[in-house]
Amino acid sequence: MAEIPSLPQRAFVVSAQRRDELASAFQSDAESYDKIRPSYPGAALDFALQHHPATAVDIGCGSGIFTEQLVARGVETTAVDPSRDMLSVLAKRLPDVATHCASGEDTGLAENHFDLVTYAQAWHWVDHPKASAEAARLLHGHGWLTLLWNQLDVSIPWVHRLARIMHAGDVHRPELEPPLGPEFGKPEHGIWHWSMPLDFQEIIELTKSRSYYRKATGTTRAKVEANLEWYWTEHLGYQRSEKVQVPYLTHAWRSRRRTRR
Template identity: 85%
Template sequence: MAEIPSLPQRAFVVGAQRREELASAFQSDAESYDKIRPSYPQEALDFTLQHRPATAVDIGCGSGIFTEQLVSAGLEVTAVDPSADMLSVLSKRLPHIEVACAAGEATGLAADSFDLVTYAQAWHWVDHPQASAEAARLLHDGGWLALLWNQLDVTVPWMHRLARIMHAGDVHRPELEPPLGPQFQKPEHGIWHWSMELDFDEIIELTKSRSYYRKSSDTTRAKVEANLAWYWHEHLGHEPDKKVQVPYLTHAWRSRRRPRR
C-alpha cells in the first residue's frame, strides 16, 4: 500500500467535546445524507455475518443503509441512533423493525439479547470504553462486534487530494486497529477495494453529507465548493456531467465477545 503520510496517526479517536460538536451535524437533513452515501460491498457483509448470527443491533445506524443490508440477509435487526431525523428516514425504508433513539454508550435495550452488534461508519462517534461495555452487555456469550467503514481510497493520489479538499474526516489508516474494551478479543480485519460512479454534482452532495461541511460557516462552505470546482474541472479536466469512477475502500473489523465470568 502506498504511504499516505497525512492520514491521522491515531485513527478513530476524537475528544469528547469535538465528537459531540461534529456528531450534532447529523441531527437533521437525513434525507440528503441517505441519497448520496453508499452501501457496503457484499464481501464486507459476508465478513460481518461469517458466524451466522440470527439477531443483530445496528448502532449508529443513521438512515439505515447497513441496517437494510442486514435485514435483507435475513437477520432480525434492531436499529439504534441518537438522531430522530435519521431514524425517521430509516423507518420509511424499514417500517417493521424496532428502533431506539439512543446513544451507543447507553442503548436502553435488554442485556444478553443479540448475536451481533454492528457499527457501520459510527465507531468514531462513541466513547470507546463505554460503547464496548454496552456492546458486551447486549451480546450473548460468544457474540460478535463488527465495525465497518466506507472511505475514499486515498492510496490513489488524485483521490487523496480530493479527500483533503472535501475535509473527509472518516479516512483512517487501514492498518490501525480500532480501540476495543477488554470484553472483546483481538479483532480480525478485512479490506475491499471498489469504486462508485459520480459526477461533479454528486461530489458536491457527498461533501455536503460530511460533518465538517455541515458545521462550517457559509463562507467556508463556499470556499470548499470553489476549491472542488477548480480541482474537478480545471485540474482534473472533467466536464460537469461526466461520470467518474471514484475509488473507495471498505475496511472492517470483527471481534468475539469474551465469555462472562
C-alpha cells in the first residue's frame, strides 16, 4: 500500500475531552446518519463470526447497521449505544433486539454472558483500557472482541484528497493496531477493498454524517461544501448527478479474551 503521509501516527489516541466533544455530535439526527453510512462486507462479517458465536453485544451500535448484519446471521445480539436517538432508529429496523443506552466503558449488562463483543466504527469513541476491561467482563470463557471500520481508501490519491476535504476523522493507517487492554491477546487483522456508488449529493450527505461537520459552525460547513463542489465537479470533472464508484476498505481486528486468573 502506498505511503499516506498526512494520516496520523497515533490515530486512535484522542483526549477524553475532545473525544466527548466530537461524540456528542451523534446524539441527534440519527436518521440522516443511517441513510448514508454503508454496511460491512460479507467477508468482514465472516471474519467476526469465524468462531460461530451464539450471542453478541454490539457496542457503539449507532443506528444498528452492523447489528442488523449480526442478527441476519442468526446471532442473538444485544445493542448498546449512548445515543437514545440512534437506538430509536435501530428499534425501528430491529424491534426484537434488546437495546441499552450506555457507554462502552460501563454497559450495565450481565457479566460472563456473551461469546462476542463487537465495535463497528466505534472503538475510537471509548477509553480503551476501561472499554477493554468491560468487554472482558461481558465475555465468557475465551470469547472474542472484534473491532471494525469502514473507511475511504486513501491509498488512492484522489480519494485521499476527498477524505481531507470531508474531514473524515475515522481514517487510520493500515499498519496501526487499535490499542487493547491486557485482558486480550495480540489481535488478528483483516482488510477488504470494495467501492460504494455515490453522486455529489450523497457525498455531501456522507460529509454531514461526520462529527467534524456536525460540530462545525455554519461558516465552516459552507466552506466544506463549497470545497467539495469544486473538487467533485471542477477538479475531478464529474456531473452532480453522476454515480461514481468511490473506493472504500474495511479494517477489522479480532482478539481472544485471555484466561481469567
